[in-house]
Structures are given as structure tokens and as C-alpha cells.
Amino acid sequence: MNKILIELEIPWIEKEYDLFIPVNKKVGTIKRLIEESLVELTEHAYEIKEDTNLYSKDTGSIYDVNQTVRDTDLKNGSRIILM
Secondary structure, eight states: OOEEEEEEEEGGGTEEEEEEEETTSBHHHHHHHHHHHHHHHTTTOSOOOTTOOEEETTTOOBOOTTSBGGGSSOOTTOEEEEO
């Protein structure tokens, strides 16, 4: 299995998305790709910020941007928040 399905909540735009993410990429890379997509989806209303993080919706813990997805507790069905 090289991808997992996660549920991503973005409070700033009040949206939720189901996304497949690769398990061999770093969390920071995934975060950057999500934010770049949001810039386009919101017609540049969303601004990429350095202090934005991915959080576990269940535990509130922050995902380390230097870890690969495989090395985190993320799995199919995980719920995360971008804020």
C-alpha cells in the first residue's frame, strides 16, 4: 500500500476533503502540496503561511513536517486539520 485515504478539515474555508496521500513523502511536502492546491481553489484568497501545521483531529497533536507519512500514526480514515 503506497497511499492512504485521509479526511482533511480546513477551518479557514470551512471545508472538508477526502484525500489520498502517499506514505513515502514527508508530512511537510504533503502540507505544501495541499496549501498550493488551496491557493488555486480559492483563487489566491488562501495565503501560504510558515506557521500552518497539520494536526490530528482526534488527539490535537501536531505532525512533524520532517517525518514521512509512513512514520506517523496516519492511516486510512485518519482525520487531520490544516490550520
